[in-house]
Amino acid sequence: MGRKRLSPARVAMLAVFGVLLALALVGPMLWGDRAAAVDLERLGEGASWAHPFGTDDLGRDMLARVLVATRLSLVLALLTAGLGCGLGLLLGLLPTVLGPRLGKLAGSAIGLLLALPGLLLALLVATITGVGATGAVVGLAVAIAPAFARLTQTLAAQVAGSEYVAAARMTGISLPRLMLRHVLPNIAPALVLQVAMAIGGALLALSALSFLGLGVQEPQYDWGALLNAGLDRIYVTPAAALGPGIAIIVAGVAFNVTGDALAGALAGETIRPARRSGRGRSRSAAASSAVPASGPSAAGSDAVLQVDGLSVTFEGEGGTLTPVRDVSFSVAAGERVGIVGESGSGKSLTALAIADLIEPPGTVQAERLALHGRDPRELPERERRRLLVTSLAMVFQDPLSSLNPVLRIERQVGEAAQAHLGATRGQARVRAVEQLRELRIPGAARRMRQHPHELSGGMRQRVTIAMGLTTRPSLIVADEPTTALDVTVQRQVLRVLRRVNAEHGTAVVLISHDISVISAFCERVLVMYAGRVVEELAADRMRVDAAHPYTRALLAATPTLDADLDRPLATIPGRQPALDAVPGGCAFAPRCAHASDRCRERLPLLETLGEGRRVACWHPQGAALPVREQEMKR
Numbered sequence: 001m002g003r004k005r006l007s008p009a010r011v012a013m014l015a016v017f018g019v020l021l022a023l024a025l026v027g028p029m030l031w032g033d034r035a036a037a038v039d040l041e042r043l044g045e046g047a048s049w050a051h052p053f054g055t056d057d058l059g060r061d062m063l064a065r066v067l068v069a070t071r072l073s074l075v076l077a078l079l080t081a082g083l084g085c086g087l088g089l090l091l092g093l094l095p096t097v098l099g100p101r102l103g104k105l106a107g108s109a110i111g112l113l114l115a116l117p118g119l120l121l122a123l124l125v126a127t128i129t130g131v132g133a134t135g136a137v138v139g140l141a142v143a144i145a146p147a148f149a150r151l152t153q154t155l156a157a158q159v160a161g162s163e164y165v166a167a168a169r170m171t172g173i174s175l176p177r178l179m180l181r182h183v184l185p186n187i188a189p190a191l192v193l194q195v196a197m198a199i200g201g202a203l204l205a206l207s208a209l210s211f212l213g214l215g216v217q218e219p220q221y222d223w224g225a226l227l228n229a230g231l232d233r234i235y236v237t238p239a240a241a242l243g244p245g246i247a248i249i250v251a252g253v254a255f256n257v258t259g260d261a262l263a264g265a266l267a268g269e270t271i272r273p274a275r276r277s278g279r280g281r282s283r284s285a286a287a288s289s290a291v292p293a294s295g296p297s298a299a300g301s302d303a304v305l306q307v308d309g310l311s312v313t314f315e316g317e318g319g320t321l322t323p324v325r326d327v328s329f330s331v332a333a334g335e336r337v338g339i340v341g342e343s344g345s346g347k348s349l350t351a352l353a354i355a356d357l358i359e360p361p362g363t364v365q366a367e368r369l370a371l372h373g374r375d376p377r378e379l380p381e382r383e384r385r386r387l388l389v390t391s392l393a394m395v396f397q398d399p400l401s402s403l404n405p406v407l408r409i410e411r412q413v414g415e416a417a418q419a420h421l422g423a424t425r426g427q428a429r430v431r432a433v434e435q436l437r438e439l440r441i442p443g444a445a446r447r448m449r450q451h452p453h454e455l456s457g458g459m460r461q462r463v464t465i466a467m468g469l470t471t472r473p474s475l476i477v478a479d480e481p482t483t484a485l486d487v488t489v490q491r492q493v494l495r496v497l498r499r500v501n502a503e504h505g506t507a508v509v510l511i512s513h514d515i516s517v518i519s520a521f522c523e524r525v526l527v528m529y530a531g532r533v534v535e536e537l538a539a540d541r542m543r544v545d546a547a548h549p550y551t552r553a554l555l556a557a558t559p560t561l562d563a564d565l566d567r568p569l570a571t572i573p574g575r576q577p578a579l580d581a582v583p584g585g586c587a588f589a590p591r592c593a594h595a596s597d598r599c600r601e602r603l604p605l606l607e608t609l610g611e612g613r614r615v616a617c618w619h620p621q622g623a624a625l626p627v628r629e630q631e632m633k634r
């Protein structure tokens with residue numbers, strides 16, 4: 001990324017800002033005596049060579065007083081903005097930190113404070129704390145805080161909902177660390193600009209209060225107090241008011257421009273917009289975790305993952321939606337299982353539920369949801385988090401939004417090792433380089449120093465996989481990991497996953513809407529439709545064994561090497577039912593050529609047809625399959 005050039009106007013304002021800071025530092029030392037020197041022979045004089053801004057009522061040089069007042073004016077403005085923004089920051093982070101219920105309360109409190117007129121609030125507090133500089137600073141700080149809190153709240157909510165924060169949460173890091181490392185750095189550029197504007201605003205407001213006699217009191221003086229003194233004689237000797245007036249305006253603009261430049265520089269260096277998937281909700285990220293060498297025990301089964309009766313529901317204003325219904329499956333150690341289905345069939349929510357990443361108002365119900373035989377929901381919070389973090393790695397669709405834009409690769413890849421294996425920063429770094437090398441990422445040591453935006457899409461995805469593998473996971477759930485990548489890079493990424501599976505025996509659940517990707521990569525496939533698993537079968541037998549009309553339709557819509565190129569590809573007529581209109585019987589019935597009245601009225605259960613083979617259909621196609629009567633279950 002090329003460095004953006006500053007415009008001449010910005011450079012000039014930055015120079016002015018520097019001059020103001022220098023004046024604040026040395027002004028009172030250089031001109032303090034002259035500013036305090038009373039000259040009874042030159043009372044209230046106009047502009048002259050000796051006194052460019054004239055003199056005040058006691059004959060003191062106005063220019064010297066304006067220069068000396070720079071320090072107090074700036075210090076008070078900085079204090080006000082610092083206090084106000086600090087209060088606002090704490091208040092604004094509360095909704096994110098406190099969780100949904102208490103957070104809502106904190107959000108309402110911010111709304112209430114915002115509704116109060118700022119100036120009234122400032123005057124009220126200033127009256128309580130007493131007229132003077134302290135009262136003005138505290139009063140204005142309280143007035144600034146609510147707006148800053150609302151901005152912080154909005155920005156933090158955006159970042160907290162991002163995939164890289166989900167990824168960081170999967171590493172099990174503590175809340176303060178999550179806020180400090182992942183949330184605050186990403187909202188900083190917008191906040192810096194706001195702080196700079198708050199300083200400029202505070203400068204004006206403090207000057208106004210001093211001008212009204214409510215701010216700085218004699219013998220101290222700031223630009224506002226000088227303006228007050230000069231304004232009395234504005235028609236006689238306008239220069240006396242001009243000096244402090246110009247100082248206030250120039251300083252206000254300089255702060256705003258400097259803040260803007262600083263925010264731009266921060267944003268330019270750190271944040272680039274996340275590439276959206278273009279498929280509704282963009283979801284991608286890498287969440288990482290892994291199993292330690294000892295790993296959780298398989299508790300009498302070699303299933304890495306066991307899911308029984310999993311449903312995900314969302315309570316909304318229009319009622320309850322259940323996008324995932326009664327999903328059951330297991331994954332054995334070292335197995336490669338695919339989940340395929342059209343967009344909206346519930347694949348990703350299934351993955352998120354497994355990783356405990358469903359956010360309220362979503363809820364997860366399951367008879368069993370066990371990793372290595374242990375159901376995280378039955379464990380105390382710390383153990384639950386640790387089991388998840390040390391058993392499961394997730395790789396999502398868009399690698400750019402999976403990675404925290406402000407952190408170097410080394411910090412992100414090493415994070416799980418630091419948080420859960422007790423690795424020091426140095427050890428985590430070594431582990432991270434090893435991991436990148438293991439994934440054959442060229443120039444691993446150099447990559448470690450880079451930020452996500454400096455890597456190509458495929459490289460980023462490999463880094464997100466590396467994040468997940470740092471602590472040797474026994475299961476990787478990869479949700480559309482190649483959808484955002486071009487075909488060549490897709491192949492490289494799948495090859496990486498395949499190698500990890502082969503070399504470390506890591507089980508992989510690969511989620512995709514592309515049945516050809518799934519059948520090429522996986523050993524076993526689950527086909528999902530409208531939130532349910534409708535068929536499970538061996539990947540290499542798909543074209544022979546597929547019994548559900550939906551699976552067959554998906555296959556027919558995928559070109560094969562021996563396909564007749566003159567014939568158009570088959571498409572599946574109709575569309576999946578909306579979540580609030582899933583029919584009572586088989587959800588695929590309205591699109592199915594074989595549907596009967598029974599299909600429309602009664603829900604077919606997922607029946608076991610043999611080892612690793614299940615189908616939920618009243619009229620399974622292909623080889624002689626029994627058509628079973630089943631109980632209706634919704």
Ligand SMILES: Nc1ncnc2c1ncn2[C@@H]1O[C@H](COP(=O)(O)OP(=O)(O)OP(=O)(O)O)[C@@H](O)[C@H]1O
Nearest residue numbers: 279314323342343344345346347348349350513579
């Ligand atoms: N937070 C939510 N609130 C309500 N509905 C949701 C929420 N998240 C997802 N859904 C809905 O649940 C259904 C299943 O979503 P999911 O993302 O699991 O589908 P998917 O099969 O992974 O599709 P895609 O590949 O497009 O992501 C969709 O209709 C989706 O709109």
